[in-house]
Amino acid sequence: MRTALVIGTGLIGTSAALALAGRGVHVHLRDHDPDAARTAAARGAGTDQAPEGPVDLVIVSVPPAHVAATLAAAIRDGLGRGYIDVASVKGGPRRELEALGADLSGYLGTHPMAGRERSGPMAATADLFEGRPWVLTPTRDTDTEVLNLALELVALCRAVPVVMDADDHDRAVALVSHTPHLLSSMVAARLRDADETAVRLCGQGIRDVTRIAASDPRLWVEILSANPGPVAEILAAVAADLDETVRALRALEAADDDKREEGAAGLEDVLRRGNAGRSRVPGKHGAAPAAYETVTVLIGDQPGELARIFADAGRAGVNIEDVRIEHATGQQAGLIQLMVEPGAVASLTATLRDQGWSLRQ
Numbered sequence: 001m002r003t004a005l006v007i008g009t010g011l012i013g014t015s016a017a018l019a020l021a022g023r024g025v026h027v028h029l030r031d032h033d034p035d036a037a038r039t040a041a042a043r044g045a046g047t048d049q050a051p052e053g054p055v056d057l058v059i060v061s062v063p064p065a066h067v068a069a070t071l072a073a074a075i076r077d078g079l080g081r082g083y084i085d086v087a088s089v090k091g092g093p094r095r096e097l098e099a100l101g102a103d104l105s106g107y108l109g110t111h112p113m114a115g116r117e118r119s120g121p122m123a124a125t126a127d128l129f130e131g132r133p134w135v136l137t138p139t140r141d142t143d144t145e146v147l148n149l150a151l152e153l154v155a156l157c158r159a160v161p162v163v164m165d166a167d168d169h170d171r172a173v174a175l176v177s178h179t180p181h182l183l184s185s186m187v188a189a190r191l192r193d194a195d196e197t198a199v200r201l202c203g204q205g206i207r208d209v210t211r212i213a214a215s216d217p218r219l220w221v222e223i224l225s226a227n228p229g230p231v232a233e234i235l236a237a238v239a240a241d242l243d244e245t246v247r248a249l250r251a252l253e254a255a256d257d258d259k260r261e262e263g264a265a266g267l268e269d270v271l272r273r274g275n276a277g278r279s280r281v282p283g284k285h286g287a288a289p290a291a292y293e294t295v296t297v298l299i300g301d302q303p304g305e306l307a308r309i310f311a312d313a314g315r316a317g318v319n320i321e322d323v324r325i326e327h328a329t330g331q332q333a334g335l336i337q338l339m340v341e342p343g344a345v346a347s348l349t350a351t352l353r354d355q356g357w358s359l360r361q
């Protein structure tokens with residue numbers, strides 16, 4: 001691929017443009033908000049000048065409700081050799097495009113399974129898609145040329161292509177993305193009017209569960225509106241679990257021993273089913289979940305501390321597989337958890353102790 005046109009230079013469009021531009025593709029940037037295209041260009045994602053002729057690939061990265069009309073106009077104007085979108089839902093936009101009478105042979109619906117809770121070109125990063133699944137939904141009528149261009153885009157973004165049917169994709173993301181998003185918002189909503197004395201105790205658990213609740217509600221109304229049935233089905237199953245759990249907790253308040261035992265068994269059941277589900281979440285780069293050991297270290301909140309601990313881990317010859325930081329509320333310190341292969345724990349802890357770090361259980 002030599003040239004691309006990104007329409008919609010927000011988080012996803014600018015991230016793809018940064019990855020392509022960084023690997024030598026000449027990228028044109030367009031947005032109905034000229035400031036967004038200018039900002040993306042200023043970040044090195046390409047040029048906001050219009051292309052002189054058709055580009056190799058047109059990448060439509062606008063909110064879901066605008067995808068079909070934007071694609072239909074781009075196809076009608078002959079802006080590219082191939083056309084893709086990156087919307088979080090796949091069945092609806094394709095059906096809308098069909099209804100608009102567009103020629104769909106040069107179009108492929110795609111969805112990178114990577115994102116952030118922030119929007120706009122300033123939130124974009126060139127490595128956003130690295131190691132992440134990128135779903136492609138070809139049909140029997142899809143041109144081989146656009147499929148190859150999309151595969152090249154996925155490779156240039158260092159993502160992992162996954163081919164799926166559009167409606168299967170929508171059912172899958174209802175489970176792994178759309179329902180979790182709503183649940184995150186519902187947990188975060190409990191905090192809105194909560195007492196400050198409770199809120200200041202927020203630890204890592206609630207930060208993990210509510211990160212995505214900071215996302216743009218307008219974008220998510222569009223995503224959920226395009227996938228209501230599958231999301232409602234999963235949410236109804238969650239609601240049944242919630243009812244059971246409330247019953248179990250009420251039983252635990254009873255005076256009767258048998259009732260309390262029943263309540264504890266009900267709670268254990270939901271927690272164990274949670275363990276089983278969590279163990280199926282893939283590890284980094286989409287690999288099977290790995291059993292890493294965690295080494296927890298106290299770090300000061302001052303410049304250079306992270307660099308120093310990473311350098312010391314390097315000195316021990318240890319690869320840090322994953323990392324997590326817990327900030328202690330109101331303190332100039334935090335805990336850093338270094339996830340490493342079990343065989344590396346002894347040499348890492350010895351080196352860190354030698355270097356004066358304070359290790360925690």
Ligand SMILES: NC(=O)c1ccc[n+]([C@@H]2O[C@H](COP(=O)([O-])OP(=O)(O)OC[C@H]3O[C@@H](n4cnc5c(N)ncnc54)[C@H](O)[C@@H]3O)[C@@H](O)[C@H]2O)c1
Nearest residue numbers: 008010011012032036061062063064087088115116119120
């Ligand atoms: N945010 C995520 O985590 C995520 C992840 C994967 C895929 N997606 C999908 O990517 C697409 C873009 O989402 P985003 O997070 O980058 O949103 P964003 O709000 O950061 O960017 C969207 C951009 O599209 C522009 N735009 C809107 N309507 C337009 C139109 N008609 N013509 C031209 N430009 C238009 C906006 O001005 C904005 O700059 C959505 O379809 C979304 O479902 C989002």
Ligand SMILES: O=C(O)C(=O)C[C@]1(C(=O)O)C=C[C@@H](O)C=C1
Nearest residue numbers: 088112113114115116117177212
């Ligand atoms: O990590 C995040 O912030 C996301 O919400 C990303 C996420 C997801 O659910 O994994 C959200 C929506 C997208 O369509 C794809 C990815």
